[in-house]
Amino acid sequence: MRGSLGASGFYGWHIVGFSALMVATTAPGQTAAVSVFIDPMLADLGISRSAISTAYLVGTLTGAVAMPFVGRALDRFGVRRVMAVIGAVFALALCALSAVSSIVGLTAGFVAIRMAGQGALGLAATTAVALWFDRRRGTAMGLVNAVGVSLISLAPVLLESLIAQTGWRRAWLIEGLVVAALVLPVALLGMRDRPADLGQRPDGRITDAASPPRPAWGLTRAVALRTPFFWTVTGGIAATGMLSTAINFHQIDLLTAHGLSTVEAAANFVPQTVANLVSTLGVGMLADRLRSRVLVALAMAFLGGALLLGTSVTPGLSAVALGVLLGAANGSIRAIEAATFPRHFGTTHIGAIRGVVTGVSVGSTAFGPVLFAVVYEATASYTPALLGALPLPLLVIVAAVFVRPPEVPAPGGRADAAGVGPAADTVALADG
Incomplete structure (x- = not known):
């Protein structure tokens, strides 16, 4: 696996494509897509607009609190495994929303889709790109976000039609199945945590004796x-x-x-x-x-x-x-x-x-x-x-x-023993 993938060219551009798809797949957890469900759910569940707005507020805030823990998990376990877990949670939550009958269940569903959809899945996708690129990181990130956002913008129109044809409950269920079908295969089969996993370097640079790989570093x-x-x-x-x-x-x-x-x-x-x-x-x-x-x-x-x-x-x-x-x-x-x-x-x-x-x-x-x-x-x-x-x-x-x-460390610099940043040989970037 290491040799075959590494020999076929720089895998980072595959990561860009997969990550753009994952950003697009966050659509069911985004406000623009959720808003299409609000009026049909209000009519069927018999709850007030203020109640459903409060449930959405609670879901958003709770999802926000979870993001630092998701970020630490990405560092510890890698993008592949964490993204697979996020995809499973997101898909199950969307399917569960198709069966809600009370404000309590609706709030729990909002918590899960805002945490997994709006926050965690996009965080995992863009973090993967950050690990595969260095000098061209901005360009790669721009491509991921541009493609992902453009696809997200189509979601409200598609969902409006889907709800009209199938009803809001079945539309939630279909969203869950689509998320599972997209995220799990990409996470488990397509994503790779770091270039070193395939014997590659960020940006696809060639490793040779005159250009040794730059040691990984990072502030805590x-x-x-x-x-x-x-x-x-x-x-x-x-x-x-x-x-x-x-x-x-x-x-x-x-x-x-x-x-x-x-x-x-x-x-x-x-x-x-x-x-x-x-x-x-x-x-x-x-x-x-x-x-x-x-x-x-x-x-x-x-x-x-x-x-x-x-x-x-x-x-x-x-x-x-x-x-x-x-x-x-x-x-x-x-x-x-x-x-x-x-x-x-x-x-x-x-x-x-x-x-x-x-x-x-x-x-x-x-x-x-x-x-x-x-x-x-x-x-x-x-x-x-x-x-x-x-x-x-x-x-x-x-x-x-x-x-x-x-x-940041100069090309020959290193992180300090505690792993909290450059210990010596630092150089300011052009931002200085």
């Missing part, structure tokens, strides 16, 4: 969490997740209040999706060449621009621009984190580090819609909420300007 999660750079990027992810989810959740109401029709308001998801795809791929490629701090500031500028434009948006080009800015902010910040954290923190403990980021990201999405709703009920306008949120991306921009990323 505890050390990474003490660096300002970690919290600068994570703060940007949290701000983007919370505020973009808030705007999306209230998008129809917000845009119709500014003169758009319901159809036009719903269609604003199209420029968001396109901008998300373009920025994910473009910023992923730029992350291999430009300073991290510049890209973080750019992503936050997109988010701040969306907040400002949301206060005065009108039908036509400004509405399209709002969607473009919001999509660009989302795609950019996620591409930055996925590409730069392995560079600055190493890969030895990257699962545990990115598990914290994913937990913060998932958790942040739970609060935005509630906060915007509270402000709207108090003021009868979304403008105070949009303007009140503006300091968040501005603070991240300021931090990005002044915070330096951690140094």
Whole structure:
């Protein structure tokens, strides 16, 4: 197995393809796909909209809490085994949702699909790519996220048709079977934990006497969490997740209040999706060449621009621009984190580090819609909420300007004895 796969070329691009498919397979756990089930379930189960919203909130927050543990499991047991377990849990949870009859069972189902679908499966897929690439990591991550997000965007339309034809219970069941059929074979037969498993090196570089393999290194999660750079990027992810989810959740109401029709308001998801795809791929490629701090500031500028434009948006080009800015902010910040954290923190403990980021990201999405709703009920306008949120991306921009990323080992460097980072021979990257 080692020789045959290794001889057929660099396996990392297979990992990119498999990981893109796995990101797409998170769709049943994403809000856009779940939202299609809400009205049919409300009608059949006889529960209130506030009750089902609360169940979804609990599910999202609980799923977020589990992400650091999933990240540590990836470091300890490898992507293949952990991804297989995630796929099994995700598939079973989706099948179980087809049989729910009470708010308790629904809440438990939401916990499982948000944990396994929205968080853990995507974390495992992108962590695999981080381990297989180094210099071209940004490009690889951009491809994975761009392809995955584009396929996720098709899910609501397909599910709407499926539910209309089969009913919501059978649609949950079909989703579970599809997830099992896709994730388990890819995890067990397609994924490989690290290039060394096949006698290869990151990026497919050739090993020879003049170019010895660079020793694996990595800061521990505890050390990474003490660096300002970690919290600068994570703060940007949290701000983007919370505020973009808030705007999306209230998008129809917000845009119709500014003169758009319901159809036009719903269609604003199209420029968001396109901008998300373009920025994910473009910023992923730029992350291999430009300073991290510049890209973080750019992503936050997109988010701040969306907040400002949301206060005065009108039908036509400004509405399209709002969607473009919001999509660009989302795609950019996620591409930055996925590409730069392995560079600055190493890969030895990257699962545990990115598990914290994913937990913060998932958790942040739970609060935005509630906060915007509270402000709207108090003021009868979304403008105070949009303007009140503006300091968040501005603070991240300021931090990005002044915070330096951690140094990384020089080509001949090594991690210290405790495995917490470079002990000597360090060199600053271009971000310095």
